[in-house]
Amino acid sequence: MRNSLEQGARMSNLLALSDKHALSVERLTVAFPYGDQLLLALEGATFEIKRGEFVCVVGASGSGKSTLLNVLAGLDRPSSGRAHVHGRVALIFQDSALLPWLTAAGNVELALELRGAKASVRQRLALELLNRVHLAGFEKRRPHELSGGMKQRVALARALAQDADVLLMDEPFAALDAISRDLLHEELERIWRESRLTILFVTHNAREAVRLGDRVLVFTSRPGRVAHEVQVDLPRPRSLDSPELAVIAGRITDRLKREMANGR
Amino acid sequence: MAAELAPELRLSELLAPAAQPAGRTLARAWSGLWPKLGAVLLVVVIWEAVVWSGWRPESELPGPWLVLQRLAGDLGRVDFYAGIGVTLRRAAFGYAIAAGVGIVVAILIARVKLARRAVGSLLVGLQSMPSIAWFPLAILLLQRSEGAITLVVLMGAAPAIAAGLLSGIDQVQPALIRVGRSMGAEGMRLYRHIILPAALPAFVGGLKQGWAFAWRSLMSAELLVVAANQTSIGQQLQSARNSSDARQLLALMIVIFVIGVLIDSLFGALDRSIRLRWGLLGGEA
Numbered sequence: 317m318r319n320s321l322e323q324g325a326r327m328s329n330l331l332a333l334s335d336k337h338a339l340s341v342e343r344l345t346v347a348f349p350y351g352d353q354l355l356l357a358l359e360g361a362t363f364e365i366k367r368g369e370f371v372c373v374v375g376a377s378g379s380g381k382s383t384l385l386n387v388l389a390g391l392d393r394p395s396s397g398r399a400h401v402h403g404r405v406a407l408i409f410q411d412s413a414l415l416p417w418l419t420a421a422g423n424v425e426l427a428l429e430l431r432g433a434k435a436s437v438r439q440r441l442a443l444e445l446l447n448r449v450h451l452a453g454f455e456k457r458r459p460h461e462l463s464g465g466m467k468q469r470v471a472l473a474r475a476l477a478q479d480a481d482v483l484l485m486d487e488p489f490a491a492l493d494a495i496s497r498d499l500l501h502e503e504l505e506r507i508w509r510e511s512r513l514t515i516l517f518v519t520h521n522a523r524e525a526v527r528l529g530d531r532v533l534v535f536t537s538r539p540g541r542v543a544h545e546v547q548v549d550l551p552r553p554r555s556l557d558s559p560e561l562a563v564i565a566g567r568i569t570d571r572l573k574r575e576m577a578n579g580r
Numbered sequence: 581m582a583a584e585l586a587p588e589l590r591l592s593e594l595l596a597p598a599a600q601p602a603g604r605t606l607a608r609a610w611s612g613l614w615p616k617l618g619a620v621l622l623v624v625v626i627w628e629a630v631v632w633s634g635w636r637p638e639s640e641l642p643g644p645w646l647v648l649q650r651l652a653g654d655l656g657r658v659d660f661y662a663g664i665g666v667t668l669r670r671a672a673f674g675y676a677i678a679a680g681v682g683i684v685v686a687i688l689i690a691r692v693k694l695a696r697r698a699v700g701s702l703l704v705g706l707q708s709m710p711s712i713a714w715f716p717l718a719i720l721l722l723q724r725s726e727g728a729i730t731l732v733v734l735m736g737a738a739p740a741i742a743a744g745l746l747s748g749i750d751q752v753q754p755a756l757i758r759v760g761r762s763m764g765a766e767g768m769r770l771y772r773h774i775i776l777p778a779a780l781p782a783f784v785g786g787l788k789q790g791w792a793f794a795w796r797s798l799m800s801a802e803l804l805v806v807a808a809n810q811t812s813i814g815q816q817l818q819s820a821r822n823s824s825d826a827r828q829l830l831a832l833m834i835v836i837f838v839i840g841v842l843i844d845s846l847f848g849a850l851d852r853s854i855r856l857r858w859g860l861l862g863g864e865a
Contacts, residue, residue: 389762407762413755416858417777426773430763460859478763 338482338514339365339388343397345539346383357383359539360397367402368512372525374568375535376576381518384540385484388516403481406474410487412467414459420446420470421455427477445473449503465496469503476507485517489524498556501527505553522568526561527554534568536575544571642827651831659811664835667802667813670726674733675794681734682741682790687771689742690749703743711736711793712800719805729801736797737790744786748779781854788847795840 344361347354357380365371375381386392387399389407414423424442433441446455449469459467468488475483489497505528508515519525525532526548534544546568554561624644631643638646654660688695689703714735718728752775760774802814813832820828855861 386758391758391761405762407759409755409759411755413753413759415756415774415777416860417780417854427763430765430769430773458857458859474763 336366337364338367338369338403339401339516341384341388341397341399344384344387344394344399345396346380346387346392347395356539358387359541361535361541362397363533363542363545365514365516368514369530370508370515370517370528371531371533372517372519372529373533373535374519374522374525374572375540376537376572377520379535379537379575380540381535382486385486385516385518388482388484401482404479405482405484406476406478406480408468408471408475408483408485408488410490412459412464412471414467414470414474416459419456419458420451420462420473423459423470424473424477427474431478442473442477445476446470448476448507449473463496464492465500468492468500472500472504472507476511480513482514482516485515487519488517490519490521497524501556502553504528522565522572523556523561525568526550526565527556532568534571534575537578543575544568639824640826642830647827647830647834650827651834654828654831654835660816663811663813663816664839666811667798668839670729670802670812671733671794671798674730674798675737675791677730678734678737678790678794679741679787682738682786683745685738686742686745686749689746703739703746706735706739707743711797715801715804724805729798729805732797732801733794737794740793741783741786741790744789745779745783748782748786749775751782752778781851781858781860784847784851784854788844788851791843791847792840795843799836 341361341363344358345356346358347356349355361380361384373381373384383392384399385407387394388401389405414420415426418426421439421442424445425438428438428441429435443452443455446452446469449472451466451469451473454462454466457466459470462470471488489500492500501524504515507513515528517525517528522532526546529548532546532548533542534546535541536543546564548564550558550560550564627644631638631641635641642650685699685703689700690696711732715728715732718731722728722731756774756778757770760770765773799814802812803818805814813836817829817832817836820826820832852861
């Protein structure tokens with residue numbers, strides 16, 4: 317009796333969560349076997365993300381950022397704690413991870429096919445999505461015929477094709493030159509505004525985090541958990557070069573440096 | 581936006597293969613061909629020199645010209661083509677079964693941990709084992725029949741094909757599997773859409789090697805089996821030896837060589853076109 321009551325309470329709790337929150341992480345701990353011992357990637361990470369919010373996670377390498385995304389995408393399992401995403405998830409990686417044997421359109425069409433879209437509409441939808449990321453005319457190119465920035469645009473179109481509610485991005489622009497990155501920041505911000513996607517964006521670059529995020533979560537080094545949280549209230553669109561942005565990013569970088577010193 | 585796209589466009593125009601003038605294509609074809617022609621010429625010259633040296637009488641070791649004359653004569657005979665037909669049919673049949681078995685075995689080993697532990701290392705042993713060693717057993721079980729020949733071809737080609745596909749599956753980039761799974765592909769769908777296409781280049785390598793083994797095994801088997809009144813290439817070779825017809829023997833050897841090279845180059849072309857599509861040909865795409 318009491319058990320079922322508790323369950324009921326938990327259910328309603330979950331439902332309440334789902335109204336406002338797209339994503340919640342509760343005391344999440346993930347450990348991997350490393351040799352004959354366990355390596356803690358995340359320990360007790362806790363945070364929530366509201367529907368339609370754009371949240372950036374910054375942390376030094378080894379702060380379990382990629383592990384966090386893998387758990388949220390259902391590719392890794394938590395050792396303890398909970399990670400809950402409300403709705404469908406799409407992942408974008410630093411390496412665009414496009415399938416080299418498919419054209420740009422083919423890559424997007426595959427995502428549509430796996431989602432269950434009918435063959436008759438796939439081609440048209442894929443072209444529309446490529447159009448949305450400003451790649452009209454490049455649909456027949458294969459990944460090796462595209463620049464790094466264009467590949468990430470295709471990856472973005474592919475993620476949109478999955479019709480996800482939450483976009484998980486793992487240092488997606490880290491390998492790009494400054495100008496391509498700048499353009500993709502604008503692109504991503506525009507798509508986010510139009511679609512009201514929830515975005516969790518992992519980066520090691522504090523400026524990028526402040527440029528894009530409504531909020532920035534600073535992660536500790538190994539094992540990772542939220543050490544610090546910054547609300548970014550600068551008006552959008554923001555410029556990477558604005559002094560206000562630089563001040564906030566500078567504070568985050570200082571914090572990161574301290575975390576790295578502690579971690580060592 | 582424009583700043584990013586414009587240079588990309590111009591670069592691709594520079595690289596477009598269609599832009600090459602016909603003369604340059606010819607020159608490239610010639611630059612690929614002449615070393616091969618040179619090598620053939622060198623072999624012919626050495627052959628001729630050995631014949632001229634008088635080491636063996638011409639009835640035992642005829643010169644290239646006599647052999648080519650015989651080959652030209654053979655090429656005008658219907659039963660000669662029938663022989664080639666029988667051999668190629670056996671090759672195609674045995675190879676097709678080998679490909680089927682190789683694919684199933686590779687996927688089983690890749691998917692079932694126990695299967696990998698059980699037969700993973702056997703595969704390497706089988707690959708290095710000369711498949712003709714299976715022949716006595718094949719004759720014991722299946723008599724001197726088509727079945728025995730097929731079994732030898734199968735045991736020659738299947739391990740190489742399975743090993744090629746398996747290494748292709750094992751070497752698929754983890755990122756591609758991750759992205760496939762995050763798009764909702766699991767189990768057989770993951771295989772169909774991500775893993776098998778990604779393993780294609782290594783698989784074609786295995787198919788190519790499997791063909792070489794199949795062709796060798798088939799020739800060995802045909803020398804040993806005189807089955808069902810069929811005049812195969814191997815059997816013609818054997819009867820040329822029995823009647824000490826050295827010209828016929830050498831003409832047949834040339835045919836065996838040319839067939840092997842032709843089919844191998846088909847696999848080469850397939851491999852090249854895949855690499856070109858994937859952008860794996862450095863600087864040539």
